[in-house]
Amino acid sequence: MRVLVxxxxxQLYAQCCFLAxxxxxxxxxxxxxxxxxPDEQLRARVxxxxxxxxxxxxxxxxxxxxxxx
Amino acid sequence: xxxxxxxxxxxxxxxxxAAEALRxxxxxxxxxxxxxxxxxxxxxxxxxxxxLSGWVxxxxxxxxxxxxxxxxxxxxxxxxxLDRERRLVRLADGxxxxxxxxxxxxxxxARPWPDPGQAALGGVHVLxxxxxxxxxxxxxxTARRVLVIGAxxxxxxxxxxxxxxxxxxxxxxxxxAPLLPQLGALVADHAKALQIRAGVDLxxxxxAAALVGDAGRLAGVRLASGAEIEADVAVVCLGAVRNTxxxxxxxxxxxxxxxxxxxxxxxxxxxxxxxxxxxxCGDAASAPSALAGGARISVEHWAAxxxxxxxxxxxxxxxxxxxxxxxxxxxxxxxxxxxxxxxGLPPLADEVMLAQGSVESxxxxxxxxxxxxxVGILAVNQAQWLPFYxxxxxxxxxxxxxxxxxxxxxxxxxxxxxxxxxxxxxxxxPALN
Numbered sequence: 011m012r013v014l015v016x017x018x019x020x021q022l023y024a025q026c027c028f029l030a031x032x033x034x035x036x037x038x039x040x041x042x043x044x045x046x047x048p049d050e051q052l053r054a055r056v057x058x059x060x061x062x063x064x065x066x067x068x069x070x071x072x073x074x075x076x077x078x079x
Numbered sequence: 080x081x082x083x084x085x086x087x088x089x090x091x092x093x094x095x096x097a098a099e100a101l102r103x104x105x106x107x108x109x110x111x112x113x114x115x116x117x118x119x120x121x122x123x124x125x126x127x128x129x130x131l132s133g134w135v136x137x138x139x140x141x142x143x144x145x146x147x148x149x150x151x152x153x154x155x156x157x158x159x160x161l162d163r164e165r166r167l168v169r170l171a172d173g174x175x176x177x178x179x180x181x182x183x184x185x186x187x188x189a190r191p192w193p194d195p196g197q198a199a200l201g202g203v204h205v206l207x208x209x210x211x212x213x214x215x216x217x218x219x220x221t222a223r224r225v226l227v228i229g230a231x232x233x234x235x236x237x238x239x240x241x242x243x244x245x246x247x248x249x250x251x252x253x254x255x256a257p258l259l260p261q262l263g264a265l266v267a268d269h270a271k272a273l274q275i276r277a278g279v280d281l282x283x284x285x286x287a288a289a290l291v292g293d294a295g296r297l298a299g300v301r302l303a304s305g306a307e308i309e310a311d312v313a314v315v316c317l318g319a320v321r322n323t324x325x326x327x328x329x330x331x332x333x334x335x336x337x338x339x340x341x342x343x344x345x346x347x348x349x350x351x352x353x354x355x356x357x358x359x360c361g362d363a364a365s366a367p368s369a370l371a372g373g374a375r376i377s378v379e380h381w382a383a384x385x386x387x388x389x390x391x392x393x394x395x396x397x398x399x400x401x402x403x404x405x406x407x408x409x410x411x412x413x414x415x416x417x418x419x420x421x422x423g424l425p426p427l428a429d430e431v432m433l434a435q436g437s438v439e440s441x442x443x444x445x446x447x448x449x450x451x452x453x454v455g456i457l458a459v460n461q462a463q464w465l466p467f468y469x470x471x472x473x474x475x476x477x478x479x480x481x482x483x484x485x486x487x488x489x490x491x492x493x494x495x496x497x498x499x500x501x502x503x504x505x506x507x508x509p510a511l512n
Contacts, residue, residue: 014143017411018381018410020462021462021463022463038417038418041413043129043132043413044129045134045135046122046135046141070143075144075146079118079119
């Protein structure tokens with residue numbers, strides 16, 4: 011699964027860090043870090059995180075999007 | 080005529096976004112993406128952060144897709160020439176790809192250390208591609224002392240990641256402080272304090288004169304002052320060079336400053352007229368900016384690649400439908416636990432002032448003004464306040480501002496913005512962001 015956070019949009023509400031802590035984490039008061047290619051089994055949590063983002067900064071690749079290359 | 084064959088040269092952030100936006104706009108003809116790197120489009124900002132810190136593998140930052148492209152991918156093959164008359168792109172493998180519309184999104188490459196022999200020493204790196212990042216991470220695992228040459232955004236982020244790994248880190252910067260040409264003295268002094276507090280051996284006003292080798296491996300650096308610093312890994316962060324060489328002979332306005340484009344993203348010919356079928360976007364493009372009074376600028380930011388790519392795609396499908404000079408430049412940089420976010424063009428400013436917070440607290444907003452107008456905003460650990468000031472910037476706000484703000488510093492004074500001299504700014508470095 012591929013994930014992208016638009017860090018220009020991100021305002022550090024950190025909802026994603028609570029909902030999918032294996033994928034999104036704070037490394038400082040306002041420093042968001044994330045795993046751009048987390049395991050597929052985390053999809054439900056990542057989807058929740060993306061849906062909860064108040065500024066819609068998280069893009070998750072759809073499972074049926076063209077995976078290759 | 081409706082285009083049936085669109086070729087996009089460059090398969091990174093700008094190229095991918097252009098391709099996706101074309102399909103989203105209903106383009107259903109042939110779409111070819113040519114990429115010099117063998118990799119699927121990937122995101123570069125994580126390379127100097129999550130990847131260098133060791134959390135994420137260098138080949139695991141591939142960009143998510145918004146839509147199935149149905150594209151003909153030509154990865155691992157560089158474009159080596161453009162024949163504008165015959166409307167085709169020549170590839171390194173000898174193939175020729177004809178087009179009705181061309182999008183040039185060839186980006187930039189890391190400026191190498193100027194001495195090729197020294198640059199080839201084991202342990203000497205640049206950071207631009209995921210292969211660069213993979214090689215650097217491999218060396219960091221056994222590094223004893225890392226040398227970072229150049230304290231632009233990438234240099235600062237590399238130094239931050241190295242300190243987070245617990246590595247002894249020296250930063251050699253020609254200017255008086257990190258990020259001085261980009262952000263001016265007020266914020267650069269803060270960037271300097273962050274590095275010193277994090278334990279970086281920061282050498283400002285210092286010039287790296289030579290990389291010193293021992294049996295083919297890096298042993299250290301000799302400064303112009305004659306001082307030598309030991310290091311077994313060096314990261315050369317001296318900025319980027321736009322990939323426009325392959326356009327030589329195509330009679331386009333293209334060179335070290337990028338490919339000049341008009342407000343619709345069309346490439347300008349050498350005679351100043353726009354070519355209606357050739358577009359450019361991203362780091363390789365030099366686009367007019369409303370904030371800079373219509374002057375062409377190359378900001379090399381992540382957001383510009385995305386926004387320009389979408390405008391270019393819209394204008395291919397519906398010519399003249401969108402302008403690309405309306406969105407102000409924006410970027411972020413994360414270093415030493417601080418989040419720097421900016422909107423506008425701080426380097427245009429002649430004055431700067433703190434609008435809220437304090438430098439000492441590490442949370443503040445600085446406003447940049449020129450001739451009574453707001454031209455840029457820089458927020459450190461105050462991301463949620465940025466949109467407020469951005470609205471003022473888009474309205475053509477005045478400087479100093481006339482409104483009241485929360486947490487206003489009691490003694491906020493306008494002060495000279497004090498960027499580095501042009502000579503030093505030329506040696507500075509743009510961001511991966």
